[in-house]
Amino acid sequence: MERxxxxxxxxxxxxxxxxxxxxxxxxxxxxxxxxxxxxDYSSNIALVRAKVEKRLPMAVAEDIAIRxxxxxxxVFSKIEAASPGFLNFYFDKQYLIEILRDSxxxxxxxxxxxxSVEYISANPTGxxxxxxxxxxxxxxxxxxxxxxRGYKVVREYFHNDAGAQIGRFADSLWHWYMIAxxxxxxxxxxxxxxxxxxxxxxxxxxxxxxxxxxKPDLYKERITKAALAGMLKDNLALAKRMGIVFDxxxxxxxxxxxxxxxxxxxxxxxxxxxxEGAVWFTPKDDNLGERExxxxxxxxxxxxFAGDIAYHAEKFKRADLVVDELGDGHEGHIPxxxxxADAFGFPQENLKIVVHGLVTLKKDGQVVSMAKRKGTFxxxxxxxxxxxxxxxxxxxxxxxxxxxxTFDMDLARAKSKDNPVYYIxxxxxxxxxxxxxxxxxxKRKINYKKVAWxxxxxxxxxxxxxMVLALPDAISQTAEDFQLQRLSRFALDFARAFTRFYETxxxxxxxxxxxxxxxxxxxxxxxxxxxxxxxxxxSTPDTM
RNA sequence: GUCCUCGUAGUUCAAUGGAUAGAAUAUCUCCCUCCGAAGGAGGUGGUGCAGGUUCGAUUCCUGCCGAGGACACCA
Numbered sequence: 157m158e159r160x161x162x163x164x165x166x167x168x169x170x171x172x173x174x175x176x177x178x179x180x181x182x183x184x185x186x187x188x189x190x191x192x193x194x195x196d197y198s199s200n201i202a203l204v205r206a207k208v209e210k211r212l213p214m215a216v217a218e219d220i221a222i223r224x225x226x227x228x229x230x231v232f233s234k235i236e237a238a239s240p241g242f243l244n245f246y247f248d249k250q251y252l253i254e255i256l257r258d259s260x261x262x263x264x265x266x267x268x269x270x271x272s273v274e275y276i277s278a279n280p281t282g283x284x285x286x287x288x289x290x291x292x293x294x295x296x297x298x299x300x301x302x303x304x305r306g307y308k309v310v311r312e313y314f315h316n317d318a319g320a321q322i323g324r325f326a327d328s329l330w331h332w333y334m335i336a337x338x339x340x341x342x343x344x345x346x347x348x349x350x351x352x353x354x355x356x357x358x359x360x361x362x363x364x365x366x367x368x369x370x371k372p373d374l375y376k377e378r379i380t381k382a383a384l385a386g387m388l389k390d391n392l393a394l395a396k397r398m399g400i401v402f403d404x405x406x407x408x409x410x411x412x413x414x415x416x417x418x419x420x421x422x423x424x425x426x427x428x429x430x431x432e433g434a435v436w437f438t439p440k441d442d443n444l445g446e447r448e449x450x451x452x453x454x455x456x457x458x459x460x461f462a463g464d465i466a467y468h469a470e471k472f473k474r475a476d477l478v479v480d481e482l483g484d485g486h487e488g489h490i491p492x493x494x495x496x497a498d499a500f501g502f503p504q505e506n507l508k509i510v511v512h513g514l515v516t517l518k519k520d521g522q523v524v525s526m527a528k529r530k531g532t533f534x535x536x537x538x539x540x541x542x543x544x545x546x547x548x549x550x551x552x553x554x555x556x557x558x559x560x561x562t563f564d565m566d567l568a569r570a571k572s573k574d575n576p577v578y579y580i581x582x583x584x585x586x587x588x589x590x591x592x593x594x595x596x597x598x599k600r601k602i603n604y605k606k607v608a609w610x611x612x613x614x615x616x617x618x619x620x621x622x623m624v625l626a627l628p629d630a631i632s633q634t635a636e637d638f639q640l641q642r643l644s645r646f647a648l649d650f651a652r653a654f655t656r657f658y659e660t661x662x663x664x665x666x667x668x669x670x671x672x673x674x675x676x677x678x679x680x681x682x683x684x685x686x687x688x689x690x691x692x693x694x695s696t697p698d699t700m
Numbered sequence: 701g702u703c704c705u706c707g708u709a710g711u712u713c714a715a716u717g718g719a720u721a722g723a724a725u726a727u728c729u730c731c732c733u734c735c736g737a738a739g740g741a742g743g744u745g746g747u748g749c750a751g752g753u754u755c756g757a758u759u760c761c762u763g764c765c766g767a768g769g770a771c772a773c774c775a
Contacts (some may be wrong), residue, residue: 180716195720200718203755213755240755242719243725279775321775346774401720408775434773453773460775487704488770513705514768518712539761555713558705560768567725574725637716645714645723652723653740664735677763678735700738 160629161622165197165245168228173220174680177204183626184244195234195244196622199478211240230457239316252621255608260604269476271307273299276395276481277314280387281325283352283685284394286515286563288679289536292398293552294512294640295481300691301635307477315466319460320410324348326380328371332357333379337366345356356383368391394537399693408463415458415466417450422465437461439495449492449541465496472502479508485680489513501530510638513560515552520566543568546694550577553692554644571700576648580685582649586658587682588698594675595666607676608669616657620677624684625651631691637684648686654681 166181176331179201202217209216212425217237218613225235273296278288316322328348333343336358343349360379370374387520395541401490420439429438433454451462471478480493490509497507497685516535519523540548549567555561556574573579596602622692627646634642663674689696 178716180718182716182718200720203718207755238719240719268734281775316775318774320773324774432773436773450773455773459773464775484705484769486770486775489775511705559713560706564712567712571738575738576724578738579724593735601763606746633716641714648723659732659737659740662734676741700736 158420158528160695161247161625162197164255164321165199166682168224169199169201172223172227173201173205176497177208183629187443193240195236195481197247198238199243199245199246200241202237202243202298206241206396212486217243225565247612247622249559249618250610252618252625255604256609256621265306268306269308270310270474271299271477271479272303272310272312272471273302273475273479274312274314274398274471274481276391277316277570278391279321280315280317280391281321281348282387284391286517286534286536286539287485289398289539290512290515290552290561291483291547292395292400294510294557295479296398296400296693297436297553297640297643297691298479298481298510298691301631301638302477302479303632304691305635309403310475311401311473312406313395313402315388315405315407316460317388319458321460322380322384325353325384326376328353329356329380329383330376331358333360334369334441335461337369338359339369369644369693394540394556395538396496397545398548400657402566406467408460408467411463412458414470415462418466419462419470421469422499425499437465437492437495439499443572445525455690464493466492468496469500472497477506477508478502479510481512484511484513508638510557512557516562517558518562518566523562539563539565546581547575547577549693550644553640556641558640563590576644578700579693580647581695582652582700583654583658584682584685584689587654587678587685587696590678591664591675591682592698594671596675602676602679604676604680607673609673609676611670612677613672614661616653616660617674617677619653620657623653624680627688633681643692647685647692650681650685650688654685
């Protein structure tokens with residue numbers, strides 16, 4: 157376990173005070189004005205204890221403060237009770253340094269089993285759109301976090317290449333092929349009419365000419381397969397440009413045997429019912445609302461959900477933790493996924509579903525319409541081309557996944573302090589620049605064990621140290637609740653703290669031991685920032 | 701119609717039931733001869749409405765208003 161300040165206090169309180177009532181300990185940084193007055197960390201333990209002890213919160217707080225002070229005097233420079241009953245903890249500087257020194261000793265990570273993380277899984281019937289693209293950075297960072305925790309992570313992509321929708325796509329493709337041949341054809345009302353599929357029709361014509369026109373039975377399926385495979389290839393290539401490489405791609409069309417087997421198993425458990433000529437999945441526990449749904453249509457074909465059952469049954473078998481990343485349009489699917497977990501005896505708490513909200517694009521100060529018919533439609537690829545991988549990922553990660561967000565393309569493209577990605581990378585580049593100037597580059601590194609850490613004592617320096625020590629806690633919280641915005645916010649605050657240090661503190665040319673200590677801090681900042689950026693999948697160039 | 705999600709500074713977003721609701725941006729006032737000025741310090745400004753739960757509510761509950769979404773033998 158990495159030492160961290162918050163759990164350190166939490167542990168002391170548990171040990172010394174004990175409480176059957178839950179209490180909190182939280183970091184008070186990021187409040188420059190009040191931070192000083194509220195300590196480094198604070199707890200509400202006295203407030204919650206007051207109720208069960210039937211005493212005044214302040215009195216409880218003062219008692220606790222005295223007790224902790226007696227036993228842990230060297231750790232804290234100050235513990236105070238604050239109205240209405242908070243406890244504010246101020247870490248002693250020397251002790252902070254000690255924790256910092258301890259943190260350099262790396263400990264082996266626990267082995268937590270296998271985690272499957274599925275994300276993007278874009279529909280292959282059209283180019284990836286912005287909403288799907290948001291799934292990329294989110295799912296990828298969830299995977300990074302789980303890997304950081306000690307899971308063996310499998311990054312997965314589901315390729316929906318079967319079902320009625322694909323039939324419609326096939327008909328549409330054939331239609332556009334006929335048009336490309338100069339033939340008469342009428343597109344079905346629910347057919348696809350995007351520019352991309354028209355291009356596909358032309359491509360088919362280019363390849364085959366009119367030769368296959370009379371043989372739809374033979375060729376319709378073949379060209380559709382090729383088109384879907386091409387779309388998958390494009391999507392995976394696009395993902396790669398987002399910095400995402402999948403370990404496993406599962407195609408729905410390959411699942412037929414497994415679907416049969418999974419359904420047979422459900423049938424054995426009495427969870428399938430024949431109704432109106434179709435076969436329904438009818439879970440027994442319907443606490444989560446209406447979960448009944450068709451798996452085999454009356455014409456004998458499977459619906460998408462049947463493949464999903466097979467796919468999840470398989471994931472439940474090979475993974476200890478299963479994460480599905482979905483757009484909010486698929487929220488209605490969640491109870492069904494939960495029902496599948498129940499049906500196969502997979503613990504609900506090990507099935508995590510991360511939902512992301514709508515993405516609105518803003519360009520030239522205007523909201524870009526997402527209507528495909530209008531020329532303003534922007535695909536994920538265009539967005540990525542415009543702003544680049546780092547800004548793309550950072551902006552997608554900046555907000556709580558579930559919330560709807562506005563992606564400001566102009567800001568993401570800007571090479572100025574207004575752009576948070578630039579601000580962060582710039583701070584990192586400055587740190588690199590200082591180290592380079594001082595000759596610490598490449599193999600020559602600062603030896604943290606030989607640093608006279610205690611001579612660092614300005615506020616800017618101590619703030620950086622405290623943030624370095626607070627990061628592990630932020631990371632583990634995020635690995636729990638998947639509130640990914642915490643990472644980008646932390647990185648931004650951290651960059652800001654470094655910039656403040658940079659502005660106020662001179663490094664090179666100071667007395668030798670002080671220079672070395674400050675260089676060490678710069679190096680520590682740089683490494684810590686690199687760790688965060690790596691988790692987010694954002695690059696940390698040494699020069700901008 | 702049923703269900704879900706969301707309403708926070710002008711704007712984009714934060715805030716495990718906690719203290720004076722934080723940043724960024726915009727705007728206003730200052731500072732910047734210094735390892736990278738792609739900076740720094742400060743001011744103005746906000747919880748949709750009405751109740752309830754409690755020591756304490758942006759957070760939990762109810763109703764209303766407003767926005768988006770889900771409710772297919774679609775995926």
